[in-house]
Each structure stands twice: as structure tokens, then as C-alpha cells.
Amino acid sequence: MPARESITRTLTIAVAVALVCSALVSVAVYVLRPLQSAYTLIERNRAIVAAATDATTELSEAAIVQAFLDLDVRIVNLAEGTSSVRDSGHAFDHWPLVDAGTPVQEVPVYLHRENGVTVRVVLPVHGRGMWSTIYGYVALEADANTIAAVVFHRHGETPGIGDRIQDPAWLATWRGHRIYDAEGVARLRVAKGEEGSDPFRIDLISGASVTSEATGRLVSDRFTEYRPWLERLREGAEQ
Amino acid sequence: MTFLKHLMHPVLHENPVTVQILGLCSALAVTSSVKPALIMSVSVTAVLLFSNVAVSMMRHIMPGSIRLILETTLIASAVIVVDEMLKAFAPEVSQVLTVFVGLIVTNCIVLGRAETFALHNTVVASAADAIGNGLGYSLILVFVAALRELFGAGTLLGMSVLPLLDDGGWYRPNEMMLYAPSGFFIIGVLIWIIRAWRPEQVERPEYPPRQFGYRDDP
Numbered sequence: 188m189p190a191r192e193s194i195t196r197t198l199t200i201a202v203a204v205a206l207v208c209s210a211l212v213s214v215a216v217y218v219l220r221p222l223q224s225a226y227t228l229i230e231r232n233r234a235i236v237a238a239a240t241d242a243t244t245e246l247s248e249a250a251i252v253q254a255f256l257d258l259d260v261r262i263v264n265l266a267e268g269t270s271s272v273r274d275s276g277h278a279f280d281h282w283p284l285v286d287a288g289t290p291v292q293e294v295p296v297y298l299h300r301e302n303g304v305t306v307r308v309v310l311p312v313h314g315r316g317m318w319s320t321i322y323g324y325v326a327l328e329a330d331a332n333t334i335a336a337v338v339f340h341r342h343g344e345t346p347g348i349g350d351r352i353q354d355p356a357w358l359a360t361w362r363g364h365r366i367y368d369a370e371g372v373a374r375l376r377v378a379k380g381e382e383g384s385d386p387f388r389i390d391l392i393s394g395a396s397v398t399s400e401a402t403g404r405l406v407s408d409r410f411t412e413y414r415p416w417l418e419r420l421r422e423g424a425e426q
Numbered sequence: 427m428t429f430l431k432h433l434m435h436p437v438l439h440e441n442p443v444t445v446q447i448l449g450l451c452s453a454l455a456v457t458s459s460v461k462p463a464l465i466m467s468v469s470v471t472a473v474l475l476f477s478n479v480a481v482s483m484m485r486h487i488m489p490g491s492i493r494l495i496l497e498t499t500l501i502a503s504a505v506i507v508v509d510e511m512l513k514a515f516a517p518e519v520s521q522v523l524t525v526f527v528g529l530i531v532t533n534c535i536v537l538g539r540a541e542t543f544a545l546h547n548t549v550v551a552s553a554a555d556a557i558g559n560g561l562g563y564s565l566i567l568v569f570v571a572a573l574r575e576l577f578g579a580g581t582l583l584g585m586s587v588l589p590l591l592d593d594g595g596w597y598r599p600n601e602m603m604l605y606a607p608s609g610f611f612i613i614g615v616l617i618w619i620i621r622a623w624r625p626e627q628v629e630r631p632e633y634p635p636r637q638f639g640y641r642d643d644p
Contacts, residue, residue: 197489204484204496208503215507222514230517346524 227341231282234340238309238326239299241336258309259298266292268415282322285313296416299326307335308420310413314405317397319343321352325406327366331417334375337361339402349398357399361389366410371418373410377403432547432554436562443566444617445627448534452526453567454609460583462522463571464564469508471560473530474539475553476504481544482552488545497540498531505530535559570612578603 190196229248232255236242239258246254260276263269273279281294297309309326323339337358344350351357365386366375374387377400381390392399410417442448449470456466480500481488488496509527512520520527530536539559544552575581580588580597589595602608621628 191487192489192491196487197492200484200487200489201492201496204499208499211503212506215510219510219514223510223517226514226517 230340231280234324234338235297235309238324238336238338239297239307259300259305261296261298262293263296263413263416264293265412265416268419270296270416281311282313285320285322297324305329308417310409312406312409314401314408316342316344316352316401316405317349318345321398321402321405323402325410327417331421332365332367334361334364334366337406344395344398348395351392351395352398352402354392357392364389366407367414371414373407373414375403375407375410376400429550429554432551433558433561436555436558437565438562439627441562441566441620442535442538442559443563443613444620446535446538447617448538449563450613452529452533453563453570453613454606455526456523457567457571457574457609458578458604459575459581460568460571462519463567465512465516465519466523466526467560467564467567469512469527470530470533470535470563471557472508473501473504473533474536474556474560477501477536477540478544478552478556479549481540482547482549485545493545494537494541497537501536501540502531535563566613566616570609570616573612574603574608578608 229251233246233251235258236246236251236254240254242254256277260272260279261270262273262276262279264271276295279293279295281291284291294311296311298305299307299309306329307326308329308331309324311323312325313320313322315321319342321339321344322341323337325334326336327333328335339352339358342350342352344352363386364375366373368374368387375389376387377389377391379391379396380388389403436442440446443450443453452466452470456462477497477500481497484496505528508530509520512523512527539555543555547555572582575583576587577600580586580590580595580599586593588597588599591598
């Protein structure tokens with residue numbers, strides 16, 4: 188065995204510790220990943236159900252799954268503005284493509300129907316916040332323009348500051364605002380100003396202005412892509 | 427007997443928070459309610475135990491030149507494993523603790539115990555020292571969190587203790603308690619009380635107090 192402070196000894200021990208530690212971390216991540224993704228899926232479904240039904244009370248996991256399966260799923264083709272029903276619609280997800288940075292062609296939308304009539308349409312939104320990508324869902328009323336509910340379920344914004352975009356009181360102020368103007372341009376934004384004076388503007392969160400402004404921008408960006416399909420929905424061409 | 431001594435000494439006489447004033451950042455940040463404080467306590471204790479045992483096992487073969495890097499690597503690995511486990515088994519609490527689990531790496535208690543104790547003591551003694559320091563940290567954390575949750579929200583572990591005015595009770599919650607500065611106030615008052623009761627815990631001044639006056643004065 189070489190002396191304690193020799194270069195060989197130092198290198199050997201450094202490499203050994205690095206190997207053992209990386210094995211430890213890899214095994215932990217590999218073993219725990221399925222449990223974590225199950226939770227991520229439940230949280231996604233909770234966000235969709237909350238947007239579709241205003242279920243503000245704490246639902247059990249079984250109740251969330253049931254409420255999620257009760258929603259109708261359409262897969263929207265963004266380029267053509269058409270949608271289709273698929274057998275595995277509830278399992279379809281475009282977030283992996285978004286995470287990978289691949290252009291998205293198809294997104295799932297969720298219809299909340301009562302007695303065969305659509306009362307809410309839930310569409311996924313995502314886009315850049317201050318540091319991270321913000322993910323969420325926007326629910327529209329049956330007119331396919333007025334906001335009924337908004338949920339941001341995943342983000343990496345500053346804890347205690349940017350994460351106030353998840354504050355239920357602020358999200359409630361989105362309700363009743365409209366996304367498209369008479370020309371069909373997505374004009375919704377989050378900006379400073381008197382609340383209620385402009386149907387397209389939501390007041391920003393003071394202290395978290397960059398993140399909250401970004402949420403308005405990303406919703407308008409996505410709804411510019413959704414416009415062809417939503418217009419067909421409004422005209423009754425999509426069921 | 428020495429095991430018990432190594433275990434209890436850091437809880438009572440050398441408490442990492444109130445005597446050594448370490449780990450304050452997380453003690454302020456995660457103590458607005460009891461549940462995250464409990465989970466944080468368990469996490470820090472687990473990391474401490476792992477790092478103290480690992481460093482103690484390697485104390486005869488660790489080259490001095492890369493000692494600190496090796497210790498940090500071991501601590502960082504333990505923190506990642508703990509963080510991943512929280513995300514899998516306690517995801518809601520993990521979202522409350524956010525970055526503070528990752529910041530256990532920089533918690534001076536962990537590296538401090540590895541450097542000052544585990545490098546010079548047997549594995550069993552180091553394990554006792556780790557659990558003792560973890561308990562000492564947990565004791566303060568949970569106490570502060572209990573005070574803040576009780577007076578800030580009228581609850582303990584989410585269960586109503588003081589019925590709130592809003593719900594037809596009589597208690598008006600002190601919202602100040604839920605903000606980080608009140609964590610500072612409580613820890614400050616706590617240190618004051620402990621040192622008034624046990625004056626031997628007051629640090630001696632490092633330098634003689636400076637005399638003010640004219641230079642020619644004797």
C-alpha cells in the first residue's frame with residue numbers, strides 16, 4: 188500500500204469514492220423513478236380535474252382518477268385545426284415532447300360535458316417563465332373564449348416569489364376574462380393596471396411581475412395555435 | 427455509556443443551533459409549520475448519520491489533501507438520495523421544502539461534525555454523535571415550528587388547536603408568525619433564555635474588550 192499522501196493513493200481513493208457515490212445516487216434514482224412519475228401523473232390529473240370542475244376541495248386519489256376518466260378527451264391536430272377521439276385518449280400526453288423540445292403536432296384537450304352538452308373545454312398551456320418552463324391548463328366556458336379556470340401545476344420558479352402564480356386567490360381573478368378579441372387575435376395578457384377595466388388584462392402579482400407576466404404571454408401564445416380548432420368548435424363543426 | 431454521552435452531549439450542552447449557531451438558514455425557512463420541520467429534521471439526521479459513519483470508516487485511509495472534497499462528495503450524494511426519497515414517498519412535503527433539502531449540503535452542522543468529530547473517532551461514537559446532533563437540531567426546529575404554527579395558524583400538525591375567529595372561534599392568528607423573521611425572533615429569545623439559565627454556554631470574548639480613552643491613559 189503506497190503512503191497515505193502519495194499521488195497514487197490520492198487518485199485511487201478519489202476514484203473509488205466517486206464510483207461508490209455515483210452508484211448510490213444512480214440506484215436511488217432508478218428505483219424511485221416509477222413512484223415519482225406516478226405522483227406526477229396524479230398531479231397532472233388533479234390539475235385537469237380542478238380546471239374542468241372547480242373541485243377546490245382535497246379530492247382523494249381515487250376520486251381524481253374517476254373524475255379524470257369522466258372527462259371526454261379529444262386529440263387536436265394543431266396544423267389542421269381538427270380533432271379526433273382515440274381509444275387511449277386518456278393516456279395520451281404531449282408533455283414528454285414538450286420536455287424534449289420537439290415541435291408538438293397534437294395536444295390532448297378535455298371536455299367536461301353535462302347531459303351531452305359541453306360546459307367547459309380544458310386546454311394545456313406551457314411556456315417560458317422567469318427561469319423555467321411553466322406548465323398548466325386553461326379551462327374555457329362553452330363560448331370557447333371566456334376563461335373559467337386556470338391551473339399551473341408544474342414550474343421551477345423561485346420558491347416564495349414566482350410560485351405565487353399558484354395562489355388560488357390570484358388564479359381566481361382570471362375567471363371571466365376573455366382570450367380572443369372580435370378579430371380572433373389572442374390578446375390576453377397579465378399587466379399592471381386597474382382590475383376590471385379591460386377584459387383582456389389580468390392584474391400582475393406585485394413582487395412576482397416577471398413570472399406572472401410570463402403566464403399571460405404563454406397562454407396567448409398557445410391559444411394562437413389553438414384558434415383554428417376553437418373556431419371550428421364554436422361553429423359546431425367539432426363535437 | 428460513552429455512546430449515551432456522545433448522543434446526549436450535543437443535545438444538551440453543545441446544541442448545534444443554540445450553542446454553535448449553525449444551520450440557522452434552514453431553521454428559519456422550514457419552520458412555519460410542524461410537518462415540514464419534522465421531515466427536514468429526519469432528513470438532516472439521516473444525512474448526518476451517513477456522512478459521519480462514512481467519514482469515520484475512511485478516517486485512516488483518507489488523504490489529507492482531498493479530505494474536504496471527499497467529505498463534500500459523500501454528503502452531496504446522501505442529500506440527493508434523501509431528496510429523491512422525499513419526492514417519491516412524501517411528494518407534498520417535498521414541494522413545501524423545495525430547495526432547502528438540496529441545501530442540506532451547505533448545512534454547516536453536517537460538514538462540521540465530519541471534520542471535528544468523525545475524522546478522529548470510531549464509527550460507533552461518530553454514529554452517536556450524528557444522531558445526537560440531529561436530535562439537537564430537530565429539537566429546536568420542531569419547537570420553533572410548533573410555536574409558529576400554533577400562533578400563526580392556530581393549528582398543530584394541521585389539526586385545529588386554537589379555534590380561529592374566521593371559523594367561529596376566538597383566536598385571531600398572528601400572521602407575522604408565518605414569515606421568516608419571526609423564526610429569527612423565536613430562536614433569538616430561545617438562545618437568550620438558555621444562556622440566562624446556563625451561563626456557561628455564553629462564549630468568552632475572543633479578544634480582550636477594547637478600552638476607550640486617551641492614548642496616554644495608563
